[in-house]
Amino acid sequence: xxxxxxxxxxxxxxxxxxxxxxxxxxxxxxxxxxxxxxxxxxxxxxxxxxxxxxxxxxxxxxxxxxxxxxxxxxxxxxxxxxxxxxxxxxxxxxxxxxxxxxxxxxxxxxxxxxxxxxxxxxxxxxxxxxxxxxxxxxxxxxxxxxxxxxxxxxxxxxxxxxxxxxxxxxxxxxxxxxxxxxxxxxxxxxxxxxxxxxxxxxxxxxxxxxxxxxxxxxxxxxxxxxxxxxxxxxxxxxxxxxxxxxxxxxxxxxxxxxxxxxxxxxxxxxxxxxxxxxxxxxxxxxxxxxxxxxxxxxxxxxxxxxxxxxx
Amino acid sequence: xxxxxxxxxxxxxxxxxxxxxxxxxxxxxxxxxxxxxxxxxxxxxxxxxxxxxxxxxxxxxxxxxxxxxxxxxxxxxxxxxxxxxxxxxxxxxxxxxxxxxxxxxxxxxxxxxxxxxxxxxxxxxxxxxxxxxxxxxxxxxxxxxxxxxxxxxxxxxxxxxxxxxxxxxxxxxxxxxxxxxxxxxxxxxxxxxxxxxxxxxxxxxxxxxxxxxxxxxxxxxxxxxxxxxxxxxxxxxxxxxxxxxxxxxxxxxxxxxxxxxxxxxxxxx
Numbered sequence: 395x396x397x398x399x400x401x402x403x404x405x406x407x408x409x410x411x412x413x414x415x416x417x418x419x420x421x422x423x424x425x426x427x428x429x430x431x432x433x434x435x436x437x438x439x440x441x442x443x444x445x446x447x448x449x450x451x452x453x454x455x456x457x458x459x460x461x462x463x464x465x466x467x468x469x470x471x472x473x474x475x476x477x478x479x480x481x482x483x484x485x486x487x488x489x490x491x492x493x494x495x496x497x498x499x500x501x502x503x504x505x506x507x508x509x510x511x512x513x514x515x516x517x518x519x520x521x522x523x524x525x526x527x528x529x530x531x532x533x534x535x536x537x538x539x540x541x542x543x544x545x546x547x548x549x550x551x552x553x554x555x556x557x558x559x560x561x562x563x564x565x566x567x568x569x570x571x572x573x574x575x576x577x578x579x580x581x582x583x584x585x586x587x588x589x590x591x592x593x594x595x596x597x598x599x600x601x602x603x604x605x606x607x608x609x610x611x612x613x614x615x616x617x618x619x620x621x622x623x624x625x626x627x628x629x630x631x632x633x634x635x636x637x638x639x640x641x642x643x644x645x646x647x648x649x650x651x652x653x654x655x656x657x658x659x660x661x662x663x664x665x666x667x668x669x670x671x672x673x674x675x676x677x678x679x680x681x682x683x684x685x686x687x688x689x690x691x692x693x694x695x696x697x698x699x700x701x702x703x704x705x
Numbered sequence: 706x707x708x709x710x711x712x713x714x715x716x717x718x719x720x721x722x723x724x725x726x727x728x729x730x731x732x733x734x735x736x737x738x739x740x741x742x743x744x745x746x747x748x749x750x751x752x753x754x755x756x757x758x759x760x761x762x763x764x765x766x767x768x769x770x771x772x773x774x775x776x777x778x779x780x781x782x783x784x785x786x787x788x789x790x791x792x793x794x795x796x797x798x799x800x801x802x803x804x805x806x807x808x809x810x811x812x813x814x815x816x817x818x819x820x821x822x823x824x825x826x827x828x829x830x831x832x833x834x835x836x837x838x839x840x841x842x843x844x845x846x847x848x849x850x851x852x853x854x855x856x857x858x859x860x861x862x863x864x865x866x867x868x869x870x871x872x873x874x875x876x877x878x879x880x881x882x883x884x885x886x887x888x889x890x891x892x893x894x895x896x897x898x899x900x901x902x903x904x905x906x907x908x909x910x911x912x913x914x915x916x917x918x919x920x921x922x923x924x925x926x927x928x929x930x931x932x933x934x935x936x937x938x939x940x941x942x943x944x945x946x947x948x949x950x951x952x953x954x955x956x957x958x959x960x961x962x963x964x965x966x967x968x969x970x971x972x973x974x
Contacts, residue, residue: 420938420957424808428712449951456932456942460761463934467941664935668713
């Protein structure tokens with residue numbers, strides 16, 4: 395497969411992981427060095443790091459939905475100091491570039507994270523998780539293009555590393571948020587994060603998840619992701635990391651067709667730890683099969699649509 | 706003890722599928738898998754038609770401790786309690802599974818000279834049966850199992866643990882002791898206060914075993930269960946509150962935990 399250029403990084407292929415869906419340190423405990431030999435992703439995106447350590451939400455944290463998963467994990471992590479001291483050296487041993495995902499609830503918090511993480515040579519790029527309530531407005535920072543623009547403007551000068559903004563789908567106009575991030579200097583955007591969702595326990599008639607609501611991922615959100623990625627691609631020029639329910643080469647192909655440069659695999663890795671490797675192989679055969687000279691043909695396209703409807 | 710898993714899921718054909726009382730036992734060919742250590746688990750899904758069942762589920766694989774692993778096959782026991790176990794229970798010899806494993810950390814041997822008491826019941830039988838096999842192989846003396854079940858049909862599951870003497874308790878008195886397995890455990894601990902307890906079973910039973918061992922200052926290892934999406938530390942869903950604060954991820958820090966590490970067997974475990 396052809397290598398991909400992304401924000402100045404040369405990646406071996408377009409398949410990466412979504413933040414918080416693959417813990418390379420824990421996976422190495424379970425699979426040993428076989429993980430490194432067959433590493434499924436061309437860059438590794440860390441789980442979200444916050445300034446202070448977080449234990450995460452009280453259980454239960456998971457609910458299996460219709461062809462999907464609702465999670466309310468609550469961003470457990472060791473905090474910035476723990477990440478830099480303990481996690482970073484282990485993640486630096488991975489055979490691919492490292493993208494560190496950070497989140498803060500105020501601009502100074504995010505600024506401190508971006509500066510500290512960006513100063514480390516092991517970190518190739520920084521992803522901002524902006525699905526966090528603004529302490530003043532209560533709105534998710536990423537749901538409000540103005541707040542998002544202010545945040546990116548404030549932290550952009552603090553690092554020379556590529557800055558990726560992870561957009562939330564829980565907003566009225568995701569393209570407007572993407573545009574705000576691009577205007578203030580984001581090098582890329584990634585989407586979609588999970589969709590806010592809830593599950594009730596029939597017996598108690600109360601929310602099942604310890605955190606109240608959670609985020610929906612998996613096959614159930616695939617078509618939403620495709621629409622949002624296409625809409626963002628029409629609005630911005632910066633590269634896009636597309637994700638949401640990707641489980642096959644065809645799903646990745648569709649996101650690339652909608653304008654993504656990279657495709658992230660998330661929940662499918664829960665179903666198959668090496669899903670990224672399989673998806674990359676499937677994508678490669680599609681890319682070979684669907685060159686422009688053979689695919690721009692009305693009847694051929696009709697056959698594909700019918701095959702999909704019949705799946 | 707942790708045996709590393711090959712990276713990724715693999716397809717495994719069932720060499721056998723049979724009912725044992727209320728339970729279903731599946732045996733899968735796993736020639737490329739390592740020999741697991743008792744207490745470890747696998748993530749299982751049917752290779753075909755995993756999904757579109759009741760409530761449009763299952764979607765994620767399900768975690769099962771293995772029951773037995775010999776000569777390139779690995780066996781599991783399950784009870785139909787939801788869309789995942791229902792679909793797995795439909796499988797017959799020749800059908801195929803996706804499996805990932807072995808995962809997690811299994812049981813640790815008892816201190817030299819201490820006797821192993823295996824306590825559990827219901828769908829908690831598999832890791833105890835596997836542990837009894839390994840202890841017998843290692844020539845450990847005096848291992849005994851105490852197993853509790855709701856009724857006679859479920860008590861047939863006790864047959865799956867055949868490497869140690871078994872005493873059975875049933876809630877309805879139809880087989881063995883009429884009452885709780887913890888009553889058998891109290892008797893056994895009165896006779897041998899230095900035994901090491903290994904337990905796996907329904908939440909209420911496991912909590913009663915934990916409390917009894919804590920009261921007597923005994924070392925116990927509990928094989929816990931929690932809803933998990935991945936089994937290898939990725940999803941952070943299987944969090945169990947620790948006595949020292951914070952959470953353990955049951956899939957990579959367990960599923961076997963020293964009883965002293967928790968204040969209570971959690972409701973959702």
